[in-house]
Amino acid sequence: MKKLATTFKLFAVISVLMFTACQDDNSDMTQETPVNKVSAADLKKEITSGLKTVPENVQIQINDSKQNLEKYLKNDLQITGITxxxxLSTQKGIQISQDLISDKEQFIAEGNILAPETVKVGKTGTLFSGDQLAETQKGLREAAADQIKTGTDLLEISWNYKGEAFTSLCFYNESGILWDNVFAGLVMMDSRGNSEVSPIDAQAKVSSKWFKEWWTAKWLWGSKRGEIGYQITIYYSGSTVSNVDVSDWGNISLGKAKSESKVTKKTGAYGQCRYALGLCTPTGSLSFNTSNFSVSFSGLGSNIVSNGTKSLYP
Structure with a gap:
């Protein structure tokens, strides 16, 4: 009888182990079941007839972009056609658009075409990995969500990058292009910046002088996209400074900008300020460090960062 009981217990244990293993196998099978991905074909089901021809503003933007790409990238990146x-007629269409834009198989671009060595073009999942991929996809989705609404018109742009053909979804309205993965990531920027000094006013009751410095980012078609800068102003009598003001600014379309400034020397032989400025496209991030008064860039994307000190004498 004891032998029979032992045999039964052993059978029960084996049965439990087999049942558990089956559960684990089923669990693994469930986890490995691929999620159905959306495609351009799914998006087209949510599209109704819109503008028959591309608006003049959009066509000008595309034509000017072609010229600038040819001028600065020597045809490494070309626009070969538009359809x-x-x-977009439904909320589902907007959701599918966001899914497609942020999909790791979609092509994106980044860099400053005035500095061709900074330009990168490829699939999101190829250019980024790990946490950077997740952050990039999040940035793309969030930025696009602000631009793509029901009623937005849509075209497909065909590209060629060093012999590799791909397409991007371009969202637009009568005023111009709202979103495209390639246009959003590429900029035209002069890293040297611009500066200006106030004219001399001999008739002024209070002597003052200002100096302004700024950096500008442009769209591929050449119009202004964003700017960061600062201005320091000193008030003086003879050769002695009595007061100092400083201001800063930062803004960009489809991206992020930060600007900080402070006066570090208010009176004496000269005035002085510190500034911390940054500007980047949607796939990057900017942060300001108060301890060393500086802006830093993280992630990948087109960016300008300028931290420094400016002294101004009477």
Whole structure:
């Protein structure tokens, strides 16, 4: 009887182990089941007939972009064609658009075409990995969500990058292009910046002098996209400074900007300020460090960062 009981217990244990293993196998199978991905074909189901032809403003932006790409990248990146798709008509269409834009198989671009060595073009999952990939996809989705609404028109742009052909979804309205993964990531920037000094006013009751420095980012078609800068002003009598003011600014379309400034010397032989400025496209991030008064860039993307000190004499 004891032998029978032992045999039964052993059978029960084996049965439990087999049942557990089956559960684990089923669990693994469930986890490995691929999620159905959306495609351009799914998006086209949510599109209705829209503008029959591309608006003049959009066509000018595309034509000017072609010229600038040819001028600065020597045809490494070319626009080879456009196809009008229609108008986004449903909320589901907006959701699919965001999924496609942030998909790791979609092509994106980054860099400053005035510095060709900074330009990168490829699939999101190829250019980024790990946490950077997740942050990039999040940035793309969030930035696009602010631009793509029901009623937005859509076209498909065909590109060629060093012999590799791909397409991007371009969202637009009558005023111009709202979002495109390639246009959003590329900029035209002069890293040297611009500066200006106030004219001399001999008739002024209070002597003052200002100095302004700024950096500008442009769209591929050449119009202004964003700017960061600062201005320091000193008030003086003879050769002695009695007061100092400083201001800063930062802004960009489809991206992020930060600007900070402070006066570090208010009176004496000269005035002085510190400034911390940064500007980047959607796939990057900017942070300000109060301890060393500086802006830093993280992630990948087109960016300008300028931290420094400026002294101004009467």
């Amino acid at each position: 009008v798709l229609g108008k």
